[in-house]
Amino acid sequence: MSDIVRTENLTFAYPAEEGQTPVNALDGVSVAIREGSFVVILGHNGSGKSTLAKHMNAVLLPGGGKVYVDGMDTSDESLLLEIRRRVGMVFQNPDNQIVANVVEEDVAFGPENLGVPTEEIRRRVDGALKAVGMEEFTLHAPHHLSGGQKQRVAIAGVIAMEPKCIVMDESTAMLDPLGRREVLDTVRRLNREKGVTIVLITHHMDEAALADRVVVMDNGRVVMDGAPREILPQMAELRALGLDAPPTVELLHGLKEDGFGVPLDALDIQECAEAICRAL
Amino acid sequence: MxxxxxxxxxxxxxxxxxxxxxxxxxxxxxxxxxxxxxxxxxxxxxxxxxxxxxxxxxxxxxxxxxxxxxxxxxxxxxxxxxxxxxxxxxxxxxxxxxxxxxxxxxxxxxxxxxxxxxxxxxxxxxxxxxxxxxxxxxxxxxxxxLKKIHVPVHELAMIMSIALRFIPTLIEETDKIMSAQKARGADFESGNLLQKAKALVPILVPLFISAFRRADELAVAMECRCYHGGGGRTKLHVxxxxxxxxxxxxxxxxxxxxxxxxxxxxx
Structure with a gap:
C-alpha cells in the first residue's frame, strides 16, 4: 500500500520573540504513514507532536525538508484544497470548530466548500452522521450536545469531505472518560470498516494501545517508532521521555520484579488478566 | 442564569x-x-x-x-x-x-x-x-x-451566522468567568452605576481574550475544511x-x- 502522508527531513521553527534564538519545534522528522493504518503519535507537551500534525494538511508549511500528502507537495499552494480534501483534521476544542447552528448544517460545511452538488451533500451528511452514530441529532443545536457528541459531529464534518486520512490533534484531551471512549470507538470503527487512515495525537498511553503503530516524539525528533507491543512495554525509556507506561504494563513490570514469570507485552486488561492467570 | x-x-x-x-x-x-x-x-x-x-x-x-x-x-x-x-x-x-x-x-x-x-x-x-x-x-x-458592486454579501452572511452560532457559547463562558470571579470575592451587585460598570472589567477582559483565541482556532478549522470564501460554494438547503x-x-x-x-x- 502507498503512503498517505510522508515527511522527509522536516524541520520547523515558530517565529521567536525578540532577542531569542528560534528553537526548532521539529528537527529532521522523517515519517511515512501508510494508507489504512492507525498511527498514534505520543509525546509530552512541547515535543513537537502537534506541530507535526499541523504539517499533515498544510496548516503549517515546512521550514525545511518536504511533506507529501498522497504524493502532493504541501508547499505548492495550488494543491492546497486538494490536500485538505484528502487529509481532514479534528482539533482539541470541539466548540471552536463547529461553524453552524444546526448539526446537519455543520456537517455540510466541508462539502459545501468543495462545491459538491446538493443531493450529493444530503447523502454525504446522512452517511457521515450515521458513521459516527449521531443520526438522531441531525437537527439539534450543537451547544446542547455533550463534549463527546460535539467531537463526533466534528468528525462527521470531516468524514463528509470523504478524506483518506483523519488527523486527530489531541481531540480527546478535553473530554471526560465517557466522551473519550465514544470518540475512540468511532475512529476505530472508521479505520476498520471504511479503511480511513487515522493519525491520533495524544498523551494518553491507553489510547496508544489501540494503534497499529506508535511514534514517540521528543524535542522535535522521532525517538521511538514501532508496534504498540514493542514500544509500550519499554517502561524506563518512556519514563525518561516524560510519559507513563499503560497501567497494565506497570502492573506486569511490578510482578516481574517480584519474580513472577509474566510476559511484559500484554496491553489490554483482558490479555493482562489472562497472562497473570497463566503465571499463577 | x-x-x-x-x-x-x-x-x-x-x-x-x-x-x-x-x-x-x-x-x-x-x-x-x-x-x-x-x-x-x-x-x-x-x-x-x-x-x-x-x-x-x-x-x-x-x-x-x-x-x-x-x-x-x-x-x-x-x-x-x-x-x-x-x-x-x-x-x-x-x-x-x-x-x-x-x-x-x-x-x-x-x-x-x-x-x-x-x-x-x-x-x-x-x-x-x-x-x-x-x-x-x-x-x-x-x-x-449587490455583489456586482463589490459588496461582500457572502462574507457578511457568514459573519452573521457565526455570530449567532457563538452567542450561546460566549454566554456560557461569561457565566463561568462570573462564577470564577465571584469565587475570588468579586462583587457585581452592590455599589453605584460607576462601580458596577467597573466590576465588569474583570469579566470583559478574559471574555475578549478567549473570544479572540476562539476566532483564531475557528479560522484554522474552517480552512482545514476547505473554506475559501463564497466562490464555488454549494448549499445543503437550496x-x-x-x-x-x-x-x-x-x-x-x-x-x-x-x-x-x-x-x-x-x-
Missing part, C-alpha cells in the same frame, strides 16, 4: 408562515411596512390590520407573544403620541394652560400609535416564524445582486420559490396597491 436568554426569538412550527421561503417573508415585511406608511385613514389602516390579523392567525403565534415584543418601546410610543396630541394645529377641541388639543391632533396621535404597534408586530412575526439561519440565508440570497410564495406575494402586493388607491381617495 444567563443561559435563559434567547436571541432571535424563533418559535419553531410547521404552518404556512413557517414554510414560506425566507426571501418571500422578507419581501412581505417590506411590502407590509410600505403599506403601513402609505395608509392615510381608517379604511386603509383597517385593511392592513386585517392582513396582520390573518398573518398572525396563520402563523399560530400567540398574540400575547407579539404584545410582549412591544414592551421595550411603550415609552417611545407614548411620547410620540403625546407630542402629536399636543402640537398638531387644527380645529380646537379642548384647551388648558398653554396646551390645545385639536381634532387633527387626536387622529394623528391615534394613527401614530397604530402605525408603530403594527410595525413592530409585523416585523416580530418575521423573526418568530423564521429561524435565524434561514433569515441569514434569505438575506444573502436577496442581497446577491432556497426555492414555490407556488404558495408567489400567491402570498401577489396578495401582499394587492394590499399595497389597494392602500395606495384608497389613499388617493382620502380613505
Amino acid at each position: 444567563l443561559k435563559d436568554i434567547t436571541l432571535g426569538q424563533f418559535f419553531p412550527g410547521n404552518t404556512l408562515a413557517h414554510r414560506l421561503d425566507p426571501r418571500t417573508k422578507i419581501i412581505l415585511v417590506v411590502l407590509y411596512i410600505a403599506a403601513l406608511f402609505c395608509a392615510k385613514y381608517f379604511v386603509s389602516y383597517a385593511l392592513v390590520a386585517l392582513v396582520l390579523v390573518i398573518s398572525v392567525k396563520v402563523s399560530g403565534v400567540h398574540p400575547k407573544a407579539l404584545v410582549k415584543g412591544l414592551r421595550p418601546i411603550v415609552f417611545i410610543i407614548c411620547f410620540t403620541a403625546i407630542l402629536n396630541l399636543l402640537y398638531t394645529p387644527g380645529e380646537e377641541l379642548v384647551s388648558f394652560w398653554i396646551f390645545t388639543i385639536t381634532k387633527e391632533g387626536v387622529l394623528q396621535a391615534f394613527f401614530m400609535v397604530l402605525r408603530f404597534t403594527m410595525l413592530i408586530m409585523g416585523t416580530f412575526l418575521l423573526t418568530y416564524t423564521t429561524s435565524p439561519i434561514s433569515l441569514t440565508d434569505g438575506l444573502e440570497s436577496l442581497l446577491n445582486p 432556497l426555492r420559490y414555490e407556488a404558495r410564495d408567489y400567491l402570498v406575494l401577489a396578495g401582499f402586493a394587492a394590499m399595497l396597491a389597494a392602500v395606495l388607491v384608497l389613499g388617493h381617495f382620502g380613505l
Whole structure:
C-alpha cells in the first residue's frame, strides 16, 4: 500500500520573540504513514507532536525538508484544497470548530466548500452522521450536545469531505472518560470498516494501545517508532521521555520484579488478566 | 442564569408562515411596512390590520407573544403620541394652560400609535416564524445582486451566522468567568452605576481574550475544511420559490396597491 502522508527531513521553527534564538519545534522528522493504518503519535507537551500534525494538511508549511500528502507537495499552494480534501483534521476544542447552528448544517460545511452538488451533500451528511452514530441529532443545536457528541459531529464534518486520512490533534484531551471512549470507538470503527487512515495525537498511553503503530516524539525528533507491543512495554525509556507506561504494563513490570514469570507485552486488561492467570 | 436568554426569538412550527421561503417573508415585511406608511385613514389602516390579523392567525403565534415584543418601546410610543396630541394645529377641541388639543391632533396621535404597534408586530412575526439561519440565508440570497458592486454579501452572511452560532457559547463562558470571579470575592451587585460598570472589567477582559483565541482556532478549522470564501460554494438547503410564495406575494402586493388607491381617495 502507498503512503498517505510522508515527511522527509522536516524541520520547523515558530517565529521567536525578540532577542531569542528560534528553537526548532521539529528537527529532521522523517515519517511515512501508510494508507489504512492507525498511527498514534505520543509525546509530552512541547515535543513537537502537534506541530507535526499541523504539517499533515498544510496548516503549517515546512521550514525545511518536504511533506507529501498522497504524493502532493504541501508547499505548492495550488494543491492546497486538494490536500485538505484528502487529509481532514479534528482539533482539541470541539466548540471552536463547529461553524453552524444546526448539526446537519455543520456537517455540510466541508462539502459545501468543495462545491459538491446538493443531493450529493444530503447523502454525504446522512452517511457521515450515521458513521459516527449521531443520526438522531441531525437537527439539534450543537451547544446542547455533550463534549463527546460535539467531537463526533466534528468528525462527521470531516468524514463528509470523504478524506483518506483523519488527523486527530489531541481531540480527546478535553473530554471526560465517557466522551473519550465514544470518540475512540468511532475512529476505530472508521479505520476498520471504511479503511480511513487515522493519525491520533495524544498523551494518553491507553489510547496508544489501540494503534497499529506508535511514534514517540521528543524535542522535535522521532525517538521511538514501532508496534504498540514493542514500544509500550519499554517502561524506563518512556519514563525518561516524560510519559507513563499503560497501567497494565506497570502492573506486569511490578510482578516481574517480584519474580513472577509474566510476559511484559500484554496491553489490554483482558490479555493482562489472562497472562497473570497463566503465571499463577 | 444567563443561559435563559434567547436571541432571535424563533418559535419553531410547521404552518404556512413557517414554510414560506425566507426571501418571500422578507419581501412581505417590506411590502407590509410600505403599506403601513402609505395608509392615510381608517379604511386603509383597517385593511392592513386585517392582513396582520390573518398573518398572525396563520402563523399560530400567540398574540400575547407579539404584545410582549412591544414592551421595550411603550415609552417611545407614548411620547410620540403625546407630542402629536399636543402640537398638531387644527380645529380646537379642548384647551388648558398653554396646551390645545385639536381634532387633527387626536387622529394623528391615534394613527401614530397604530402605525408603530403594527410595525413592530409585523416585523416580530418575521423573526418568530423564521429561524435565524434561514433569515441569514434569505438575506444573502436577496442581497446577491449587490455583489456586482463589490459588496461582500457572502462574507457578511457568514459573519452573521457565526455570530449567532457563538452567542450561546460566549454566554456560557461569561457565566463561568462570573462564577470564577465571584469565587475570588468579586462583587457585581452592590455599589453605584460607576462601580458596577467597573466590576465588569474583570469579566470583559478574559471574555475578549478567549473570544479572540476562539476566532483564531475557528479560522484554522474552517480552512482545514476547505473554506475559501463564497466562490464555488454549494448549499445543503437550496432556497426555492414555490407556488404558495408567489400567491402570498401577489396578495401582499394587492394590499399595497389597494392602500395606495384608497389613499388617493382620502380613505
